[in-house]
Amino acid sequence: MDKISIKTDIYLGQGALDRLTDWRNRRIFVVTDPFIIKSGMINMLFERLHDSNEQYIFSNIVPDPPVEVVTEGVEALGAFQADLIIAIGGGSAIDAAKAMKLFAQKILKQHDIPFVAIPTTSGTGSEVTSFSVISDKEKNIKYPLVSDDMLPQEAILDPELVKSVPNFITADTGMDVLTHAIEAYVSTKANDISDALAEKAIKLVFAYLPRAYNDGNDLEAREKMHNASCLAGMAFNITSLGLNHGIAHVAGAKFKIAHGRMNSLLLTHVIEFNADYKPGYGREESSAVAARYAEISKSLGLSAPNAKSGVRSLVQAIKQLQKQLQMPQTLRECGVEISTLEKMREGIAEGALQDGCTATNPRVPAAADIVEILNKMFQS
Template sequence: MNNFKIKTQIYFGQGALERLEEVGNKKVFVVTDPFMVKSGMINNITEKLKSANITIFSDIVPDPPIELIVQGIEELQKVKPEVLIALGGGSSIDAAKAIMDFAKKITSVTDMEFIAIPTTSGTGSEVTSFSVITDKTKGTKYPLVSDDLLPDVAILDPELVKSVPGSITADTGMDVITHALEAYVSTNASDFSDALAEKALILSFKYLLRAYNNGEDIEAREKMHNASCLAGIAFNSASLGLNHGIAHVLGGKFHVPHGRTNALLLPYIVDFNADIVGYENNEFSRAAIKYANIAKLLGLPCSNARAGVRSIVNEIKKLQKEMNMPTTLKACGVSMEELEKLKEEIANSALLDACTATNPKIPTPLNVIEIIGKIKE
């Protein structure tokens, strides 16, 4: 027996932030990053919480470390909030999830409404039961997985992403595409997750470049925000694959932005999963057939599964080029000497990552090393 559920209430479109007016005069603890405060974006939230008693914890950094989570728990315990609001990208939302979850387990704070408000269109963290925290001493990212991490409410207001720089729009947008493609070919995929992944991909390939070229294009921003959320629900149900398994390790070791690492890997992961070599008489792998189905939905050349897979790979590479994204680890500032030294450790860690377990093709350490070799330089 299978199961599909959505816990989070989703408010979306222009004016979605008005949902915050329902908070009233409760005690509110906001988890965010320094830029949200410095840029004044936090005012979009506080203005809707006029009668609330607000405390802002704005120390969040990319790849939030364990020490920061501990600090957040201590601050939250002092406030004992009735509402927890996460404002920001994946790092802020992931940190808020971890702070909330551990606080409920080790402090006297046991109940609060959790509202997630993403300011980038990429992670889908506002609707997932995943959180990733970092042990910087070991250079390792630890995924937390629990339905207890799911926000009660997600607010997707496109006004909050209009000012996102082009490079971040590109990174986060490719993260959406990776989430949707990995969920689509996951061994845990279902009709329900497939429907969400398909729509996320249709929206992303139509609107990502528009959002990149013109941040003020409110339609493109809204559609990418929705696509991110749809992909998040898809992979929350179906999980992901080897792309994320490798990206988590590379990101932990070399601090390359997560979406950028995913984009580097994606064309080669699609090739690996499709496993076209050796298939004759149109007997293609399940993954190849599903990739080809996406090519058809996108209106790309797809005379057979082989052609469909090639079209998807070419379209991914085309997007990377049009958004001026680096296509090698060396271009991302990664030391080739360090990469060579750590490649076996990276491969073994990637295979142990929880995301890799649902990859459609079982990889070996040598497969991972070969894939990394293709994005080196």
């Protein structure tokens, strides 16, 4: 028996930020990053907040927020005695705010504070998930936290906030969306509801990510990618993820590669591993996982007369998309030396096996399988 709860109210489309005008007489703890302040984007928030509110701005957020920043935020949250949290920024700001909210409840025994998430990138889907990723900088490890207590009560998806996102970040975050959706679709916990969410997200990415990459002012493409990110987030919040993210959490920290880019580098290799795909035209039986990937190909209108062809078509379509987005396709292109890979790959493999996301991967990997994937990623 599956249980599906969608607890976050979603305000989407142009003008969605106007929802903020409804909040009155609140002590608002705003979690954001220095760029949102410096760029003036924070003013889009303050222009809509009523004068009866008091605000405290916590802007010490950095990419892959470390435990120390979360601890500092929890202390500030408690001292301010906030009764509303608003996170505005990318996945790092929202993830940090989620962790702060969770620990404020557990450590400070604060009541369940309302939480509004406003993403300024179209990638993580963090605004609708029970997941948060926090880093230990000393150990170069990312820790996924999972708790429904972190779910935002509201998410505001306004495409105006993502118009200024640089094209390379649009590419990285967009490929993160695609990875979320594909992993949700083949997860061992997938069901009809998550399938519908994931399939729509995948279609939106292939249709609109190149447009958003080529023209940041294309508001239709920006809105569709914002929606795709949210849909994929809702999908994997039901199903969890898989080996792609299990490896990415560890390898991204070790190699200092952005999360979305790391997922993109892994994606075709993990698909081929899960499908047990081997090049050629043999008649060997295809796995049930391969058939699932072939269903994705069919939904995209790609050639999929059988499962093996469907897997091949999906892999080729992803590679073509990566080329359109001018993304690196090997670790070598990202500046990783072979000596660095050789030194770290065993540790990455062990860390990936322990990552919570790997548990719902459709094919159970061994450490040697992950090492082989990393080797293929180096210069395939």
